[in-house]
Amino acid sequence: xxxxxxxxxxxxxxxxxxxxxxxxxxxxxxxxxxxxxxxxxxxxxxxxxxxxxxxxxxxxxxxxxxxxxxxxxxxxxxxxxxxxxxxxxxxxxxxxxxxxxxxxxxxxxxxxxxxxxxxxxxxxxxxxxxxxxxxxxxxxxxxxxxxxxxxxxxxxxxxxxxxxxxxxxxxxxxxxxxxxxxxxxxxxxxxxxxxxxxxxxxxxxxxxxxxxxxxxxxxxxxxxxxxxxxxxxxxxxxxxxxxxxxxxxxxxxxxxxxxxxxxxxxxxxxxxxxxxxxxxxxxxxxxxxxxxxxxxxxxxxxxxxxxxxxxxxxxxxxxxxxxxxxxxxxxxxxxxxxxxxxxxxxx
Amino acid sequence: xxxxxxxxxxxxxxxxxxxxxxxxxxxxxxxxxxxxxxxxxxxxxxxxxxxxxxxxxxxxxxxxxxxxxxxxxxxxxxxxxxxxxxxxxxxxxxxxxxxxxxxxxxxxxxxxxxxxxxxxxxxxxxxxxxxxxxxxxxxxxxxxxxxxxxxxxxxxxxxxxxxxxxxxxxxxxxxxxxxxxxxxxxxxxxxxxxxxxxxxxxxxxxxxxxxxxxxxxxxxxxxxxxxxxxxxxxxxxxxxxxxxxxxxxxxxxxxxxxxxxxxxxxxxxxxxxxxxxxxxxxxxxxxxxxxxxxxxxxxxxxxxxxxxxxxxxxxxxxxxxxxxxxxxxxxxxxxxxxxxxxxx
Numbered sequence: 001x002x003x004x005x006x007x008x009x010x011x012x013x014x015x016x017x018x019x020x021x022x023x024x025x026x027x028x029x030x031x032x033x034x035x036x037x038x039x040x041x042x043x044x045x046x047x048x049x050x051x052x053x054x055x056x057x058x059x060x061x062x063x064x065x066x067x068x069x070x071x072x073x074x075x076x077x078x079x080x081x082x083x084x085x086x087x088x089x090x091x092x093x094x095x096x097x098x099x100x101x102x103x104x105x106x107x108x109x110x111x112x113x114x115x116x117x118x119x120x121x122x123x124x125x126x127x128x129x130x131x132x133x134x135x136x137x138x139x140x141x142x143x144x145x146x147x148x149x150x151x152x153x154x155x156x157x158x159x160x161x162x163x164x165x166x167x168x169x170x171x172x173x174x175x176x177x178x179x180x181x182x183x184x185x186x187x188x189x190x191x192x193x194x195x196x197x198x199x200x201x202x203x204x205x206x207x208x209x210x211x212x213x214x215x216x217x218x219x220x221x222x223x224x225x226x227x228x229x230x231x232x233x234x235x236x237x238x239x240x241x242x243x244x245x246x247x248x249x250x251x252x253x254x255x256x257x258x259x260x261x262x263x264x265x266x267x268x269x270x271x272x273x274x275x276x277x278x279x280x281x282x283x284x285x286x287x288x289x290x291x292x293x294x295x296x297x298x299x300x301x302x303x304x305x306x307x308x309x310x311x312x313x314x315x316x317x318x319x320x321x322x323x324x325x326x327x328x329x330x331x332x333x334x335x336x337x338x339x340x341x342x343x344x345x346x347x
Numbered sequence: 348x349x350x351x352x353x354x355x356x357x358x359x360x361x362x363x364x365x366x367x368x369x370x371x372x373x374x375x376x377x378x379x380x381x382x383x384x385x386x387x388x389x390x391x392x393x394x395x396x397x398x399x400x401x402x403x404x405x406x407x408x409x410x411x412x413x414x415x416x417x418x419x420x421x422x423x424x425x426x427x428x429x430x431x432x433x434x435x436x437x438x439x440x441x442x443x444x445x446x447x448x449x450x451x452x453x454x455x456x457x458x459x460x461x462x463x464x465x466x467x468x469x470x471x472x473x474x475x476x477x478x479x480x481x482x483x484x485x486x487x488x489x490x491x492x493x494x495x496x497x498x499x500x501x502x503x504x505x506x507x508x509x510x511x512x513x514x515x516x517x518x519x520x521x522x523x524x525x526x527x528x529x530x531x532x533x534x535x536x537x538x539x540x541x542x543x544x545x546x547x548x549x550x551x552x553x554x555x556x557x558x559x560x561x562x563x564x565x566x567x568x569x570x571x572x573x574x575x576x577x578x579x580x581x582x583x584x585x586x587x588x589x590x591x592x593x594x595x596x597x598x599x600x601x602x603x604x605x606x607x608x609x610x611x612x613x614x615x616x617x618x619x620x621x622x623x624x625x626x627x628x629x630x631x632x633x634x635x636x637x638x639x640x641x642x643x644x645x646x647x648x649x650x651x652x653x654x655x656x657x658x659x660x661x662x663x664x665x666x667x668x669x670x671x672x673x674x675x676x677x678x679x680x681x682x683x684x685x686x687x688x689x690x691x
Binding site: 023027075077127131133134136137138140141142144145148149151152155156266269270273306308309310311312313314315316318319322323 | 426474475476481484486487488491496614616661664665672673
């Protein structure tokens with residue numbers, strides 16, 4: 001990741017923001033007011049910065065989940081399902097066990113949530129390794145299954161008595177505290193990004209993952225079990241998303257509610273591609289998208305622009321990041337490493 | 348009938364060959380009919396309701412699968428069917444709501460679908476971007492655009508599209524309601540299945556499409572424009588997905604809701620694969636999936652699982668996974684799928 005290749009995401013974001021301004025102007029509002037309100041709501045004071053990092057935390061995890069799977073040539077669109085499974089299980093551990101000291105209870109809830117996400121993520125890995133079912137479709141289908149399953153768990157099994165469908169509030173001993181305005185969970189997400197980076201860069205396992213991603217056939221001839229890599233990579237990817245959900249439950253929301261963090265799976269894709277699938281690049285990319293989410297309501301309030309404009313900006317960012325010709329033109333060289341996830345379709 | 352009764356060049360009876368090749372379909376179909384009759388306890392109204400509901404649920408899936416098929420047969424994966432449908436459902440509804448004319452709305456939906464197809468082609472064929480990422484762009488953009496430019500409280504002044512009864516045929520028991528008193532897009536879908544089949548396997552366009560999908564450089568050598576064929580097919584497919592979108596907002600529901608496609612575009616991909624990239628096969632697969640959704644209604648009739656609707660809601664998605672895991676290993680996609688084409 002040299003400076004020139006970092007230029008591509010920056011230019012993509014700038015282009016997307018410019019086109020976004022055009023759309024806001026066309027819809028009859030002032031883009032200057034809108035963007036000023038967006039920044040005011042996300043970066044102007046410690047409180048709004050805290051809110052941005054709060055939004056960015058699950059996004060770092062969701063982005064890491066996609067980026068990590070990408071390294072093995074897998075496209076995990078199931079971050080949403082893995083996240084809600086991790087979130088509700090962590091919530092159940094958080095409220096269901098009492099009289100544990102904080103030092104055990106909070107990490108236990110996170111760990112169990114992460115493992116639940118890993119199990120959910122491993123399913124498409126196993127289906128791909130053994131049956132050849134493409135992970136893009138199976139992960140999307142599992143998102144819908146997970147949403148129904150967690151809805152059922154929240155409304156039947158672990159429901160808080162009362163009219164609202166949600167799980168009871170977690171015990172204080174399971175809560176992840178804030179550090180001033182900043183949620184501690186954000187630091188956990190940064191540690192997770194560093195761990196992914198080290199795993200990929202500094203270990204044999206990481207080397208095997210990248211070999212499979214670059215050329216699965218060559219990796220197979222080199223003696224790497226491609227099936228094992230598919231399953232373990234998807235499990236780790238699911239674990240990252242599940243941990244993101246657990247952090248959200250135990251660090252921010254305090255319980256599981258249906259409709260929890262909808263749309264995260266797609267945002268994870270934008271973030272991973274914006275980071276050019278580099279684990280550490282995921283952090284600034286997630287903060288950018290997190291800031292858009294945190295400032296969205298201020299933008300609606302002050303400039304009367306619907307916060308969904310940020311979704312359009314995200315799609316534009318994706319277009320500019322994902323088209324190799326634009327990238328090549330900007331770099332004017334062949335060094336651009338093209339992103340490819342379509343090579344394993346149906347194989 | 349001449350075709351069916353004839354013997355082919357090797358002297359085998361064509362009808363017998365077709366029946367043999369489709370034996371698992373026949374067995375599955377027979378089992379489903381038996382199950383339907385059993386659950387409905389030979390109750391005509393309920394059987395009719397299930398079959399009609401099966402057809403209704405299958406319509407957007409067949410259309411989505413045909414869209415995906417046109418793209419994949421020419422070598423381009425279209426993971427953005429969901430986004431194409433959603434945009435068209437929204438555009439069709441907004442236009443029909445503003446003009447008060449349903450036909451204009453349907454035309455707008457189809458046009459927007461074609462536009463989305465052109466965008467997909469522009470990114471994945473023109474700019475040679477990754478096809479799956481290009482499709483993902485469509486999906487994210489559709490969610491953003493349809494919710495950004497959607498104002499709550501709009502209605503259709505003329506109501507939703509009404510069924511057309513095909514004369515005395517509509518008075519037949521069971522079949523009358525299931526087949527002969529449907530709405531226009533449903534009839535059109537039933538017509539499109541053989542039309543696309545004929546197009547793909549019996550016309551020059553179809554031969555060229557399949558050549559481009561299997562071996563693009565060979566096709567280019569004999570003078571077929573790979574890029575041109577891929578653009579054409581993605582735009583045509585986009586129009587079909589647009590029809591599915593218009594079906595959802597103007598014919599099935601009669602309004603637009605955020606995220607109303609609810610995964611149908613992805614289920615359609617599974618339908619396409621299960622139908623082995625063949626329109627008739629996809630139609631059969633869509634009926635099976637439609638049946639999986641229609642069973643929900645039956646469960647309500649029988650008062651099964653009504654206290655746990657989430658499990659019924661899972662059925663179509665679990666069926667998709669099981670079908671993919673069971674069949675995709677043996678299904679073979681067009682050979683050049685997923686690879687951007689450049690002439691060098």
